[in-house]
Amino acid sequence: MPAPASPGELFENPVYWEFMGTSGTHSVLDVDRVIATEDEHDFGTVRPLSVAAIRAGFGSDQPSLADFNGMDPGDLDALEEAPRWSGHCMALYEDGVPCALAFWGVSGD
Structure with a gap:
């Protein structure tokens, strides 16, 4: 996946939410x-x-x-x-x- 341009994009994009919800980042971002x-x-x-x-x-x-x-x-x-x-x-x-x-x-x- 491409790096998000901002934290807002990270939280607004459903592709990132699906990834974080199934795999997570294994960091404080979770x-x-x-x-x-x-x-x-x-x-x-x-x-x-x-x-x-x-x-x-x-x-x-x-x-x-x-x-x-x-x-x-x-x-x-x-x-x-x-x-x-x-x-x-x-x-x-x-x-x-x-x-x-x-x-x-x-x-x-």
């Missing part, structure tokens, strides 16, 4: 929307990690970038279950102030 924490995961979604899972996994409501980077990827995935082609996100803090967003998940096989 995730096209953020849903609410209480919503059920669906194909192509990122859901904020619940406060309960953040507390259980990090021992704090405001984990730092160092806390996040110190987590084993398997432990991150175990905090809350997410199906393939979806993921989670959460705010990271420095001195009580949000300083970064973390995203992780599983795309593809």
Whole structure:
């Protein structure tokens, strides 16, 4: 397939949607929307990690970038279950102030 001229063309062209829906890109491009924490995961979604899972996994409501980077990827995935082609996100803090967003998940096989 030819490379799209813009992200808009990628999302507007049904040929690309068919490809992404059946094969995916195996990248962050496979995730096209953020849903609410209480919503059920669906194909192509990122859901904020619940406060309960953040507390259980990090021992704090405001984990730092160092806390996040110190987590084993398997432990991150175990905090809350997410199906393939979806993921989670959460705010990271420095001195009580949000300083970064973390995203992780599983795309593809």
